[in-house]
Amino acid sequence: DTGVSQDPRHKITKRGQNVTFRCDPISEHNRLYWYRQTLGQGPEFLTYFQNEAQLEKSRLLSDRFSAERPKGSFSTLEIQRTEQGDSAMYLCASTLGSSGGFEQFFGPGTRLTVL
Amino acid sequence: AQSVTQLGSHVSVSEGALVLLRCNYSSSVPPYLFWYVQYPNQGLQLLLKYTSAATLVKGINGFEAEFKKSETSFHLTKPSAHMSDAAEYFCAVSSNSGGSNYKLTFGKGTLLTVNP
Numbered sequence: 001d002t003g004v005s006q007d008p009r010h011k012i013t014k015r016g017q018n019v020t021f022r023c024d025p026i027s028e029h030n031r032l033y034w035y036r037q038t039l040g041q042g043p044e045f046l047t048y049f050q051n052e053a054q055l056e057k058s059r060l061l062s063d064r065f066s067a068e069r070p071k072g073s074f075s076t077l078e079i080q081r082t083e084q085g086d087s088a089m090y091l092c093a094s095t096l097g098s099s100g101g102f103e104q105f106f107g108p109g110t111r112l113t114v115l
Numbered sequence: 116a117q118s119v120t121q122l123g124s125h126v127s128v129s130e131g132a133l134v135l136l137r138c139n140y141s142s143s144v145p146p147y148l149f150w151y152v153q154y155p156n157q158g159l160q161l162l163l164k165y166t167s168a169a170t171l172v173k174g175i176n177g178f179e180a181e182f183k184k185s186e187t188s189f190h191l192t193k194p195s196a197h198m199s200d201a202a203e204y205f206c207a208v209s210s211n212s213g214g215s216n217y218k219l220t221f222g223k224g225t226l227l228t229v230n231p
Contacts, residue, residue: 040224042205043159093159109158
């Protein structure tokens with residue numbers, strides 16, 4: 001068990017550029033979540049995958065955001081035409097559980113800074 | 116909709132003193148409740164969770180929390196603070212809306228400072 005990994009850890013980009021983040025969950029974890037955390041706030045839910053199916057998207061996820069989880073393994077989160085308001089920590093979490101009582105294991109996050 | 120309120124965005128204690136971090140939740144169904152800790156520039160680590168078994172839950176690093184349904188609370192305590200406890204703490208409730216997604220709804224967090 002190597003834990004949840006995320007790449008890159010830090011990303012600085014200019015407004016209007018596209019960025020893509022990767023999350024590698026714990027192997028065999030079928031559920032994967034993306035959260036966004038801004039300064040001084042708790043993480044907020046963005047989207048959820050069960051295996052390769054994206055089953056829910058938050059209203060926070062505008063049309064500029066897209067997420068995929070091909071083959072139910074790693075996941076990518078892409079932000080197109082970045083805006084300064086997109087600056088945040090993007091966290092990925094995974095779990096094997098079939099109920100809400102199972103722990104979600106979090107990665108270290110990708111910190112995005114949009115200049 | 117489920118929600119979490121953490122009273123006090125910043126708590127400061129002396130080393131060896133009692134730590135009390137407050138969390139109140141709102142849920143229309145029996146909740147699953149969690150406390151996570153976040154050290155600077157790191158992800159979240161689970162301290163403990165309540166899943167409708169014992170109301171007094173013990174976690175890692177000497178922390179515990181008590182689920183009180185009548186008060187809709189899940190406060191986190193530790194008898195004696197250590198310098199290494201300085202971090203940000205998040206209370207979260209598991210949601211089950213529109214299908215079994217079990218996403219977490221977090222409070223805004225409480226930054227714990229431990230003074231020598």
